[in-house]
Amino acid sequence: MDIQSIKQRFGIIGHSPLLDRAIDIARQVAATDITVLINGESGVGKEVFPQIIHNLSARKHGPYIAVNCGAIPEGTIDSELFGHEKGSFTGAHESRKGYFEVVSGGTVFLDEVAELPLSTQVRLLRVLETGEFMRVGSSKVIKTDVRVVAATNVDIPEAINKGKFRQDLYYRLNTVPIYIPPLRERKEDIVLLFRKFASDFAEKYRMPPLELDDSARQLLMSYRWQGNIRQLKNITEQISIIEESRVITPANLERYLPNESRDLPVLYHKENAGGEFSEREILYKVLFDMKRDIGELRKLVVDILEQGGVSHELQRDHQPMIAQLYKEYDENLAAIPRVEVQPRTEPHEFETFYSPEVMEESLSIQKKEIDLIRRAIEKHGGKRKNAARELGISERTLYRKIKEYGIN
Numbered sequence: 001m002d003i004q005s006i007k008q009r010f011g012i013i014g015h016s017p018l019l020d021r022a023i024d025i026a027r028q029v030a031a032t033d034i035t036v037l038i039n040g041e042s043g044v045g046k047e048v049f050p051q052i053i054h055n056l057s058a059r060k061h062g063p064y065i066a067v068n069c070g071a072i073p074e075g076t077i078d079s080e081l082f083g084h085e086k087g088s089f090t091g092a093h094e095s096r097k098g099y100f101e102v103v104s105g106g107t108v109f110l111d112e113v114a115e116l117p118l119s120t121q122v123r124l125l126r127v128l129e130t131g132e133f134m135r136v137g138s139s140k141v142i143k144t145d146v147r148v149v150a151a152t153n154v155d156i157p158e159a160i161n162k163g164k165f166r167q168d169l170y171y172r173l174n175t176v177p178i179y180i181p182p183l184r185e186r187k188e189d190i191v192l193l194f195r196k197f198a199s200d201f202a203e204k205y206r207m208p209p210l211e212l213d214d215s216a217r218q219l220l221m222s223y224r225w226q227g228n229i230r231q232l233k234n235i236t237e238q239i240s241i242i243e244e245s246r247v248i249t250p251a252n253l254e255r256y257l258p259n260e261s262r263d264l265p266v267l268y269h270k271e272n273a274g275g276e277f278s279e280r281e282i283l284y285k286v287l288f289d290m291k292r293d294i295g296e297l298r299k300l301v302v303d304i305l306e307q308g309g310v311s312h313e314l315q316r317d318h319q320p321m322i323a324q325l326y327k328e329y330d331e332n333l334a335a336i337p338r339v340e341v342q343p344r345t346e347p348h349e350f351e352t353f354y355s356p357e358v359m360e361e362s363l364s365i366q367k368k369e370i371d372l373i374r375r376a377i378e379k380h381g382g383k384r385k386n387a388a389r390e391l392g393i394s395e396r397t398l399y400r401k402i403k404e405y406g407i408n
Helices: 003-010 016-027 048-055 077-082 118-128 156-161 168-173 187-205 214-222 228-242 279-306 313-337 348-354 356-379 383-391 395-405
Strands: 037-041 063-066 107-111 131-136 140-144 148-154 176-179
Touching: 003 048, 003 118, 016 048, 016 176, 037 048, 048 063, 048 148, 063 356, 077 118, 118 131, 118 148, 131 279, 140 148, 156 168, 187 228, 187 348, 187 395, 383 395
Parallel strands: 037 148, 037 176, 063 107, 107 148
Antiparallel strands: 131 140
16 A cells, blocks of 8 residues: 555645655554554654554454553553453452453554553563563463554653663664654645644534635744644634634734744744834844854954964864864854845844944954865865864865855
8 A cells, every 4th residue: 555545544634755754664564563663742643653554464353452551540550451360459359351461463552651650661571572461460471462553752762861761661662663743844734734624624513614825824834833733623623613704814823823832933923013123133133143253252263373372282272162163153054044035125223233343353254264274275285074174174064165265
C-alpha cells in the first residue's frame, strides 16, 4: 500500500515531507515484529501510527489495544498490564488476566510510556526481551506473543538523566523510532486541516463552512500551535459556532489565538496608533544591536593583536577567542529571518538607528576581517582548509567570505 492510500484509509491530511517520511517508516516496519517508539508533541496524532502498523502487519486479524500509561494509577498499572491472582492485594477478589495475556498474538500500544513507574519498566523490559511475565502475586511464568508499539511526548534521554526512565528499556523500545512533526514544522498542512475541520463542523451543526481570506491564512500559518492538531480542531469548532460571518479575517482569528504563541516576525499586525514601534521594527533593532556588539568585540581583539610587540605565542593564545567570536557572528547573522519589507515613501523612526558612525565602524570591522583572512591564507601558503582551521571557521564559510570580499 502506498503513502497516499494509507492517508485515505486512516484519515491523515497533509503533504508535508516530514509527515510522509513518518508514514513511510510505519509502512516499512509493519511487516516485521520490531518494537517501535513514536516521538512527538501532544496533539500531533501519534495514536494513528500504531493502528497503521497493526493493520498492515501479519497480526492485523489479532487483537489490538491502546493503553494510556499516564491515566492508570501507579498502584494498579502492574495489574492492568500483567494481571493478578486472587487475594494478591486488597480488592483482588478473583484472578484477572492483564493486557499482555489477553492480546497475545496481537499488538499493544503503550501511549505515554514515559509515565510508567520504574518497577513496571523492569517488568516491561522482561516482556520485550523474553516474551515472559508473571501476574501480580504469582510465581508462575506466562509466555506471550505481542508486538509493542510505544509513544511519548517526553524527552526520554532527559528523563534517563533524571533517573525517571531506564536506559536499557529506552534502547529496547527505540529499535525503530518514528518522529511525528508538530504543526509548526508542517505549516503547509495547517490550512488544509482547518478546511477539513471547518467542513466537518459545518455538516455537524448544519451551517455553511468557514472560509479564510489571504491574511487569515498567513496568520494561521504563523501561529505556533503548541497544542498542535488538537488545538487547531478545538479553535475551528469554536469559530464555527460563535462567529456569524463565514469569511474569517485576521481580526476574527485574533480573538481565539493567544498572543504568546505567535511566531516572529509577525505576518499580520496593525500599526500602533500611539506612534510606538511595531513588532517588526523592534526585531530589526535588536538584531542590528546584536550584530554591532559582536563586531565591537571582534574589533577589540583585532586591535590587541595588531599592537606593536605582540608575540606569535600571544596571537596563538587569543586564537580560540577569535574563533568563538567568528562562530557567534555567523550564528547570529544566520539567525536573522528573511523578512519581506514593503517599500515606503517616507522613512520610519527606527531608521535613525543606522547612524553614519555605525556604518563607518562596520566598514572598519569588515576591513579587519579581510586582513585577517588574507594573513591566514598567506601563512598557510594558499591552503584554504588550513586557513579556515586557523580562523576557527568552516571551509565553506571561508569560501563564501573570499567570494564576498573579492579576495585573491
